[in-house]
Amino acid sequence: GTVTDQANVPLPGVNILIKGTNTGTTTDFDGNYSISAKNGDVIVFSYVGFKLQEFNYNGQQPLNVTLAEDTALLDEIVLIGYGSTTKQDATGSVEKVSEKEFNQGAIVSPEQLLAGKSAGVRITSGGGDPGGGSEIRIRGGASLSANNSPLIVIDGLPLDQRGVQGVRNQLNAINPNDIEDFVVLKDASATAIYGSRASNGVILITTKKGKTNAPLKVEYDLKASVAQVTDFVDVLTANEFRAIAETDTNFDGSLLGNASTDWQKQIYQTAVGAIHNVTVSQGFDSFNFRANVNHTSQQGVLTGDLYERNSVNLSAVKRLLDNDLKLTLTTKGILDDNKYADKGAIGSAIGFDPTHQVYNADGSYFQYVGQSLALVNPVFSLDNNNNRARNKRNITNFNIDYNLPFLEGLKFNLNAGLDYSELSGKEYRLASPTNPGGFNYENFYEGFNRNSLLDFFFNYKTDLTSLNTKIDLTAGHSYQEFFIKSDRSETETAGNLIARETIINRNALESYFARASFDIANKYLLSLTVRRDGSSRFGEKNRWSTFPGVSAGWKLSNEAFLQNSIFSNLKLRAGWGKTGQQEIGQNYGYLGVYTPGRSDASVQFGYNNGVPQYVNTLRPEEFDENLKWEETSQYNVALDFGLFNERLTGTVDAYYRETNDLLATIPTAAGSNLSDLLTTNVGSVLSKGIEFSLNGALARSEDFNWDMAFNATLQENKITKLSLGNDPNFFIAQGGISGGVGNNIQLWREGLDPSTFYVFRQVYDTAGKPIEGAYVDVNGDNQITEADKQAYKKASPDAYLGFTNTLNYKNLDFSFTFRGSLGNYMYNNVASDRGNITTVNDAPGQYYVNAHSSVLTTNFQKQVLFSDYHIRRADFVKLDNVSLGYLVPGENLNLRLSLTATNLFTITEYEGLDPEISNGIDNNFYPRPQTYVLGLNFTF
């Protein structure tokens, strides 16, 4: 027979198999095939991109077959918050990233699975610490002082945006191995259903569940890794250092040693790690379950740093009443253990005199005893300072989904969630060896976080055939409360452990929400959402606000004029929505509260029998009784397209977002309130951008497949209003730096990106060398003052991109991911603070301090903190992830072997340690290591 597609074009290479046997063949170039079969055989036709077809053979000859295109991709279910839709029916900017697209390797923190995979989503790890958190930004930040991180919802439970105390990263409670997919809601029409927490986007994480009618499956997965630091901060060698120290007018050679120690090499180690996952799953007709046990242990490259996770994750789904009632329980128990190395060692190692050895001849640590401002030997700090914490956490979600019997299409959904964690930690620091009066310090800390949720909604779906319209209606209610309690006892004076006052913070949110979606003639889509939110953080008259969203889509590919075109999918969509922000850190910002003072900040009121009497103080706190939501309006226009039977798909999104009544911590008018800074509603920010993503199946065949995914984001953020006044030059200094107290390198000012630097313009000599202290006299008053500083460049990128390739050849797979960033600048604070001769020669005591190597070229005598000389281009392209895998198939056992390398190389002209530091200030950065991972996966 002949196999053709729906347009009657012959299909070559179609797989043909007689079911239950090894007998098979493929079609030739003209789509022809022949196979021997007997009556009653089932013949299976399969071809990539088309739906599988089975035929019962009853003597047909020839057997000509037409295969239908598989548009499964378009029918894929996508969560949208309190419900779901399909990819083809989504009208908001919603992107799903599934397991097969995740980053590979020994990934401890789940957000790293997503880095570089989604346009408009930028994930920047905070540094190289094991299990450390990341800055996640969807379309940049919508706010200034308030939280700029997206809302993260795990199986329907929104996490506390402030995190959980005592852990490096609260998302580590989610084992990356358990994640089925991420859905990123980017625009306001999509996020408005989350109302007051939706301005920075929403990430919905769905964890894996068992499947119905699936055989028992047991899987063991191991990822063993080694990681090491590949680059260090450039500091002077012992010889270079000595040469500069000797130029000191009061040079005292007895303060130098004879060694040549690279202190940075002394503090870093080769870090090993292992991630074990054992997963068991099985599915029956009405019940399925999945259970996972995880052990993760990851050393940090900073000696002594350690992250450990032991977790159990269970999910069970029970269907009752003829599948009309579905009960889902997911529960995770996590022991999150951290040993925090003293990160102060990073700065000490950069500055420590390289002529000294780590240890004295008698084996004791070399120290500057009696020089209380001197650096402490960093090896001593790492060896002796100990801070361990255990966080026991349970995240449980129970969901009831019930198809109500009296009305077809009406269902009720109830979700009850609890995220409870208990912290217990102990910190111990030996008395500072530089200060003879110092004492050993102990700090016992504990507390708990409780996040409880109850929400329910009704959903009604119906098909009005008379109007050729499908309708989907949802309405519900949600209540969520966050409770945090913290206690600590710490050493106040030698040997004297003091219990500090308990700190309690509670806040709550109550919400009503509704959504109506219409699909007319499978061509025109309309979705309306509204949420009404009340927050305990605002006074009664500002407590409630309403957040609407509307979006529409036009499925052009379903129009007659595009039938039989190259477009397998073409959809134009547009949306608008209003969202809010209430995550300002403080709970009683609208209410004047009084804070008692501690006894070490009391004042003397006379004597009683010659004994001084001290009175503890009571302080009224600043407040703004009119505090209210920050409101963001966002417009989004997009085009989704699929070509060549979805072999090439893509999306272009353009957005325009304006935030008003910005919650910002800004200076108050002097005298008007009870502090110099106040969190209040002031000003506006504007952001706009274009996001582009393209996915192509470059090769599709039985043995060889090649998928390529590319995404790029162009964005621009700026402050459009910052104060109640009209002064266009009004600014607020930002971006604290090292090298003197109270120094800032960035500013907020109208018309500028919030990460803009604020510096003097350096003057250079004819040879192109910077002239120390010579700056452009911008205002021409013949002196260089504050008034000559200029806004210059910014830390946020103009564009960023991700590029992933996945190749399969038979059982071999290979993938790699590049990430890049363009237009971002970095302030090299190590060079500005320490790249000068005074650093070496003018320590406030009897010792010398090492300098940054830039002093050898600049020859700067003093700190040059505010020169644009230290603002450098930090564009980069990074090979983030390369992975090679091989599947060894077996009768009862599949084995997959993989080898992954991460952070392999970075192409950049930035000379400091790392061009990717989220605030644009490079100072004592915990280096991101290069990691090699061996993976083994057994499936029974």
Place this chain on the structure above:
Amino acid sequence: CESELDLQPEDNRLTADAAFEEPGAYKAFLAKLYAGLSVSGQQGPAGDPDLSGLDEGFSNYLRLYWSMQELTTDEAVIGWNDGTIKDLHAQTWTSGNEFIRTMYSRIFYQVALTNEFLRQTSDKKLDARGTESNLRSEIQKYRAEARFLRALTYWHALDLFGNVPFVTEKDPIGAFLPTQIKSKDLYSYIETELLAIENEIIGARENDYGRADQAAVWMLLSKLYLNAEVYIESPQYDKVITYTTKVIDAGYSIADNPYYQLFLADNDTNGTQSEVIFPITFDGLKTQSYGGMTFLIHASVGGSMVPAEFGINGGWAGLRTTSKLVEQFPGEANSADKRALFHTDGQTKEITNISNFTNGYAVEKYRNVDVNGVAGSDQTGDFPDTDFPMFRLADAYLMYAEAVVRNGGGSEANAVTYINNLRTRAYGNTSGNITQSSLTKDFILAERSRELYWEAHRRTDLIRFGKFSDQGLWPWKGNVPQGKTTESFRDLMPLPSTDLGINTNLTQNPGY
């Protein structure tokens, strides 16, 4: 559930109504008004700051006030690279200077605190709370002290900034824009307030140590009147005589102790307290801050100075003085005048590089050791016990003498006696005593510097004598080693550009 959104503090924080159910809350709030001068927040030494626009240690009232009054003059330089701190001595500051800004913020924070105290202790509030009469009469005394502290702070505002925002207990707390007051009106307000509380506050030397009394009010009135020509272009020297006389007659005395003991860790008990009219108290364990005396003692120590001799664990190597102050003393660092407390070993008298601690003599005035050389109560050597003598009898003597010289009346003979009291202590004998012929304006200015240097008076004194900006020279004034004059508009500090940007009711001082 909606009532679940009405949440109130559940830890030790309290709403105002809950806080004042406790009778001790009024005293605790009053203590906060005093603490506003000495510490930087609710936890020592740092961690829960009052102000958050600048590093907490730097935001301390005394540290900032001292920096404004001393770093801008011939008495002190600082070597650090903290922001624009060097612009203070160079007199090149702009309205963007964060130290000036934070001084201003600290002043208005203190004003807002005192206003809130007065609102919370109004008759109406006390009636509503049913406060019992004993406590009420106690609260009336607290109110007088609060008004004194507000007048003190407004005097600092007047002296430093001139025309400033003006708020009283009649204004609300919120996000409103205060109106600007002219310096003449502010002067009248301060005077009226002080005269109003003169007889409500506890009598001279009758209040607890550390708290303000009637003599503190008289002292502040004297300061206000002494500088009235600057503030309102109208001399009030007769009133200086009136009020300094009240102070002098109140029973304070110059103790037999040597001068240097006025500035030691036990200066509240070693005898020198007999001279102190209003101190800012510190304690190594109970009143901890990175500003105040912690700053003054640590920052003065560096080079070859031995920290242990100052009762501290290490110097911060920042503060020194210029040759101008050294030369005020006959014989300079080796003067027979024992008020010349200079450290010269390893130091040069002249300054070629301000950043280098060894350039310029160091000043050994403040120490955290007692008369026996024993360090203060904090074993770690971080936080001193030494109290700061904000107002003391010597200043009253010198103000009296100056008012006499400036034709305010009084007795020349008394003026000479008062000055000789100080000089006898300084020299240990009468060899340094003066006669009436020495009593000139120039002598008074120099004598004030010798007696009161590093006590936060110098800038005000130089301005009163017309020698702060367009007259008067000292090293590194104008940012040149030999010094150069600056423009006279610098007699007033600029209003911070941030507040001008926010508060559209404000007009900048001329010249900025």
